[in-house]
Amino acid sequence: MREIRTLSDLKERLQAGFENNEESLEQYGKTYSKQLKAYLIESQLPPNEAVCPDGKWRKLDDSVGWYGNKDGNLPNTLFLDASRNRVWIIYSLMEATESDVIIDKWLGLENRNRLDRCWLTRNHLLHWEKMGWSQRGLGLKFQDGLSLDEENAANFSLKAFYGATRRIKGLDKILNEAKEEFAIHSARWQKRREGSVTISTEWYSNGKVTINRASDVDEALISVAEMANRYADSLKEATDLRDNTMGAFELDFTQMIDLDAFSSKVATGTGEMKLWLVESEAEPDFRRFRGVDLHTWDRILLDIGPDFAYLTIPGKGCVNAAPRIATIQGEDNAGKTSIYHDGVEVFA
Amino acid sequence: MMELKYLPEPDSRIVLWRNTIQSFHEYKRPKFIGPFKAAKFSYRVESLFLDSTNGKPLKPDIVASGKSGWFVLELTTSPNSKKQNLESYEAIDPRGLSQYGLITHPKKPDIIMSRLSKVDDGPYCQIFVKDYLKIENEDYIKNNLLKKSLINAKETDLTRLPNISITLLPEMKPMEIRRGLIEIVIQLFQPEGDGKTVVQIVDDGLDKLSDKIGTAARTQLIDKVNNEMKILIKDYLSEYLEFKENKYISTAKFKQHHKTMQYVVLKLGEWAGISGQTTLDDFPLFDNY
Numbered sequence: 308m309r310e311i312r313t314l315s316d317l318k319e320r321l322q323a324g325f326e327n328n329e330e331s332l333e334q335y336g337k338t339y340s341k342q343l344k345a346y347l348i349e350s351q352l353p354p355n356e357a358v359c360p361d362g363k364w365r366k367l368d369d370s371v372g373w374y375g376n377k378d379g380n381l382p383n384t385l386f387l388d389a390s391r392n393r394v395w396i397i398y399s400l401m402e403a404t405e406s407d408v409i410i411d412k413w414l415g416l417e418n419r420n421r422l423d424r425c426w427l428t429r430n431h432l433l434h435w436e437k438m439g440w441s442q443r444g445l446g447l448k449f450q451d452g453l454s455l456d457e458e459n460a461a462n463f464s465l466k467a468f469y470g471a472t473r474r475i476k477g478l479d480k481i482l483n484e485a486k487e488e489f490a491i492h493s494a495r496w497q498k499r500r501e502g503s504v505t506i507s508t509e510w511y512s513n514g515k516v517t518i519n520r521a522s523d524v525d526e527a528l529i530s531v532a533e534m535a536n537r538y539a540d541s542l543k544e545a546t547d548l549r550d551n552t553m554g555a556f557e558l559d560f561t562q563m564i565d566l567d568a569f570s571s572k573v574a575t576g577t578g579e580m581k582l583w584l585v586e587s588e589a590e591p592d593f594r595r596f597r598g599v600d601l602h603t604w605d606r607i608l609l610d611i612g613p614d615f616a617y618l619t620i621p622g623k624g625c626v627n628a629a630p631r632i633a634t635i636q637g638e639d640n641a642g643k644t645s646i647y648h649d650g651v652e653v654f655a
Numbered sequence: 656m657m658e659l660k661y662l663p664e665p666d667s668r669i670v671l672w673r674n675t676i677q678s679f680h681e682y683k684r685p686k687f688i689g690p691f692k693a694a695k696f697s698y699r700v701e702s703l704f705l706d707s708t709n710g711k712p713l714k715p716d717i718v719a720s721g722k723s724g725w726f727v728l729e730l731t732t733s734p735n736s737k738k739q740n741l742e743s744y745e746a747i748d749p750r751g752l753s754q755y756g757l758i759t760h761p762k763k764p765d766i767i768m769s770r771l772s773k774v775d776d777g778p779y780c781q782i783f784v785k786d787y788l789k790i791e792n793e794d795y796i797k798n799n800l801l802k803k804s805l806i807n808a809k810e811t812d813l814t815r816l817p818n819i820s821i822t823l824l825p826e827m828k829p830m831e832i833r834r835g836l837i838e839i840v841i842q843l844f845q846p847e848g849d850g851k852t853v854v855q856i857v858d859d860g861l862d863k864l865s866d867k868i869g870t871a872a873r874t875q876l877i878d879k880v881n882n883e884m885k886i887l888i889k890d891y892l893s894e895y896l897e898f899k900e901n902k903y904i905s906t907a908k909f910k911q912h913h914k915t916m917q918y919v920v921l922k923l924g925e926w927a928g929i930s931g932q933t934t935l936d937d938f939p940l941f942d943n944y
Contacts, residue, residue: 553700553863554680555817574920575913585837585920587929593815597822597838604845606838606859608818615684617817621838621862649692650681 314370322524344399347425347514354389360413394539425514426630430655435496444468444495452639453568490637541654545626555617556629562642579639668824674784675769677816690808696721699755701867707748720757724798726765738777823860825872833927850904891922
């Protein structure tokens with residue numbers, strides 16, 4: 308495969324991949340080229356300080372803020388768009404299984420504390436509806452992570468792919484009821500023009516997107532950039548709120564939380580939530596906790612009731628904690644979660 | 656009132672500040688619209704103003720302004736009357752409000768005292784924010800919108816309002832200081848962390864007040880924090896925390912293992928007077944973690 312040294316090279320390569328897949332889809336009913344994946348990354352690093360997940364970053368010649376990986380085990384497979392300060396995009400040409408592991412490891416070890424995922428709220432995941440796209444799938448997740456007894460854990464997951472739901476009696480109702488109770492883990496969207504699919508994407512709550520199909524590379528890249536811009540705006544808004552007010556972020560849940568189980572879990576820093584907290588006050592239906600978010604080791608104060616939590620981020624603690632805790636706790640034990648500040652929905 | 660089940664003494668100063676500050680905010684669950692939020696006031700904490708008659712500096716705890724007017728809010732747990740302090744705020748030059756991005760009003764402010772319990776502060780409105788909002792002397796408020804909003808909020812439950820980012824305050828008692836340090840101490844266990852000097856710890860705890868309190872109060876707080884941290888290291892977490900090269904830092908023995916983390920939580924709870932933490936069912940091997 309020709310080495311990708313410029314942004315134009317990258318676009319050519321992506322366009323060829325999209326076209327191959329469209330051809331094979333037409334001929335054989337399935338795609339064979341690897342689908343483009345992108346990961347939205349919340350960054351507090353300048354790009355030159357970011358370790359590359361595989362090999363080293365090399366700037367793409369005709370670009371501002373774009374890099375490709377070289378010299379690693381899988382060169383020419385990762386591309387970094389660091390043209391925004393707070394939200395980067397890593398595009399991956401690897402298989403999803405390889406790519407997910409490499410990005411996980413990179414975020415967990417190499418750049419601890421200064422890079423995180425962008426945690427997409429349900430409003431982010433459903434944003435495409437407002438842009439006139441059609442929803443073609445939905446993933447819901449509830450792990451019952453506070454359950455102490457695996458045998459009786461009330462875990463639930465659902466992944467549904469569908470066409471025009473209005474043509475299947477009752478499906479809209481089922482999906483709408485389910486998504487009002489549980490956290491959305493993924494959403495699949497299609498953009499159509501003149502009866503044909505121009506982009507088909509699947510967005511995940513951990514900031515990943517898979518471009519299943521696309522007809523135009525610029526249109527595909529700009530759709531990913533749209534989400535990055537939206538998330539960057541949300542971070543800026545939340546940072547301003549942290550700096551200029553003393554109100555807390557409020558997380559409202561649909562599922563009832565077992566506060567004793569929550570307390571036990573966070574005292575040991577275990578579980579998906581990765582919170583290490585001391586319970587400082589307790590009532591049967593309300594607890595106050597203080598400690599750190601182990602994703603970043605930033606301090607947090609968390610006051611929690613059966614179906615809500617107040618999150619206070621002292622100092623310059625990263626506001627990405629709000630969507631991260633909302634997303635992870637929602638999928639782990641709290642169901643559909645919305646984030647508010649002063650009664651107004653944020654990260655929306 | 657919410658019983659502080661674990662606390663031998665309540666965090667009076669934090670409760671006072673928390674419940675007063677949150678009266679400028681709104682929450683959906685449980686439904687709460689603070690009276691100052693309802694009257695559309697913006698606020699600033701510990702901002703510097705000048706006396707319009709003699710140019711002397713004045714620093715009320717909170718100033719707030721909105722389209723309808725402005726007011727000064729003083730907070731104290733002192734058993735002594737603050738009548739003189741409150742009187743002095745009548746002379747604040749209101750033009751200073753613009754410096755803090757607040758709407759200016761060419762008139763004297765309304766003045767409100769926020770407390771946890773009754774003390775005679777003279778002819779000024781008082782709010783009591785211990786558990787359910789109580790208000791006295793509201794007739795001294797000139798701004799009708801503010802007065803009406805306060806009256807509407809009487810008996811509002813304040814016990815479940817969110818914590819604020821300020822966790823240390825001057826004049827805190829030893830156990831209050833310990834509780835205000837908990838999450839700062841936990842942060843010291845960050846792998847490969849740099850540790851913190853006592854000054855950094857105090858700045859973290861003071862948060863938005865860190866550059867706003869006087870030198871004497873700050874020095875006194877630094878001494879108190881040092882004392883409590885040394886007790887923590889000596890009597891509770893000697894294996895896992897140390898004071899080295901002027902910094903509080905975790906020892907090499909600390910490993911991020913769930914039993915060790917639970918042990919640290921337990922010990923911090925004991926140190927801070929929070930009994931009833933999740934007990935360790937067995938802990939014979941913690942030395943090995």
